[in-house]
Amino acid sequence: MSNPDAIIIGSGVIGAATAFEMAKAGWKTLSLDRNAQVGHGSTAGSCAIIRMHYSTFDGTAFAWEGYHYWRDWAAYLGLPDGANLAQFRETGCLVMKTEANGHLEKHMQYSAELGCPFEEWTGEEVLERLPIYSLDSFAPAKRMDDPEFGKPNGARMGGAVYWPNGGYVTDPALSAQNLMEAARLHGAQVRTGAEVVEILQSEGRVRGVRLASGEEIQAAVVINVAGPGSSIINRMAGVLEDMTIETRPLRQEVVHVPSPEGFDFEAQGTIVSDSDIACYVRPEHSNHILIGSEDPECDPHQWCEDDLHYDRDFTDQWTTQAMRYGQRVPTLGIPSKMRGVVDLYDASTDWIPIYDKSSLPGFYMACGTSGNQYKNAPIAGKMMAALVEYCEGGADHDAAPLQFTLPYVGRSIDVGFYSRRRPINEESSFSVLG
Template sequence: MTDTADAIIIGTGVIGTATAYEMAKKGWKTLSLDRLSQIGHGSTAGSCAIIRMHYSTFDGTAFAWEGYHYWRDWRDYLGAVAGEALAEFRECGCLVMKTEANGNLDKHLENSRALDIPVEEWDSAKITERLPIYALDRFAPPKRMDQTGFGEPTGGALPGGVFWPLAGYVTDPALSLQNLAAAAKRHGARFRMGVEVAEILRESGRVKGVRLTSGEEIHAPVVVNVAGPGSSH
């Protein structure tokens, strides 16, 4: 008998598991597929897991600002059960230097202020006061390791930076995926690991489902491809 779902989600990284969770909460019967044997063993697990809200586009900034609140209230967002081990969000702040290459962060500041995101401009004296170990030497333009002068200052000093006090990082990105998957399962989401999608099936110009490398077909009217680096294969 052919397996079916309302939506097939290819990939169980942070985008894939979050998609499964949000869709399952809304009543979709989701089936997540991944060629890896365990959830949380892909590129997300090896990421720095930095949670920031400084982006040069307004939409990107708004999206990240919304996401920050989910990470901050992680247990409530997931509806986690008592005693469940959860990844933690550490709110340590993030300092980004102003350079000509990033437009002195003018767009980032504009977007943050438009959304009432806490942000502080620090001049070089403020940076030295708060982070005395920080060197403000310029190293631009970038050089390859085999070029003369690689790693040496090029003269002058950076004028300052921008500090986002609410930024931070997630202590265990792999665990955060396990948390999302557990929350999705509580809403009926299914996961199949160790299976690889070979083809996205179509019928009459519409998505019909997927075919696995084993030859098995799974049918669904919606297929979401969030397989990260493997998305194009």
């Protein structure tokens, strides 16, 4: 495909969803990815958690909308019977009430307004579901070299909120491949092993890309969905100057440890977000527990210059996260061999993504999405397709932002919420929680 209508840079879960939605809308799309396979960038390292709780109304509405596509995954994709599909495990999502999250008052208010089911649980109800837990409080979170690490502060956890529709996708890379296969049914094309090195421009407008091979591909629309490489692509396009929100690659470690003996966390566990110990967890295959960090102040952020050169080995952050969760689960065994994932997030200034046009006509971006937007990929793709149609149809999205209706939820959201030029959102958690 030498002359597509639109080039999409990146074939992770959001890039693939954008290709699917644009192809369904009649666009002739070409997806380009530096990796050898679709979904093998940061998507492959995603924890792939599907949750509904956010600290902003727009974030909650978007996530509740997104859930419905994972619930109806096969119907959404429309692939032939027998296709190998990623699986959504609806385990529920339990969030511990803490001072840090305002005891979830806002989260419950937004869920109630949207008709998203949730339950308030007492501490005793938490222990019924997770008898391996201790409800001692350890806040604020500390690193393991702190002399106060592991010492309860004398308080007890005051219960939790449970969202029964939460869960996780067992194979995130496969989910991106599913989306791209569905896009192909509508005429989309994809090239892997294709590295973009220049954004071509002419007469004040994007006109395509140049690849590392020297090949030029012409297109009137280019969409940057390059994950942790998004800031480099934006720099190539020369669109950074009017952006108040920047994106940067952030190194993250995710821990895998065995479930305590006598408890089947894979079958009986759930997603848990616990800002008291600054960890989130989910079941992992082979009866393991996946442990991620909620980015407390005491943990240094490891920002990277680019998305290729970073330390892929585990550090003492692995042990810190495992030990933090050991505060909540005293019988947790911490193995001597470190297992898990080291990968990058594409994190924005306020951890809320950019879904927007740019100062260069025809150049669009879906950036800053890592860590908390995997769950929103299908609806983000649908919204990006609508945004491109809106702007290419002559509308000024900066002056009159697109008002986009969420099909399942039936609410209209102001896409300007995700603007590259927005003020930093002070309602954000400024962490992976978004």
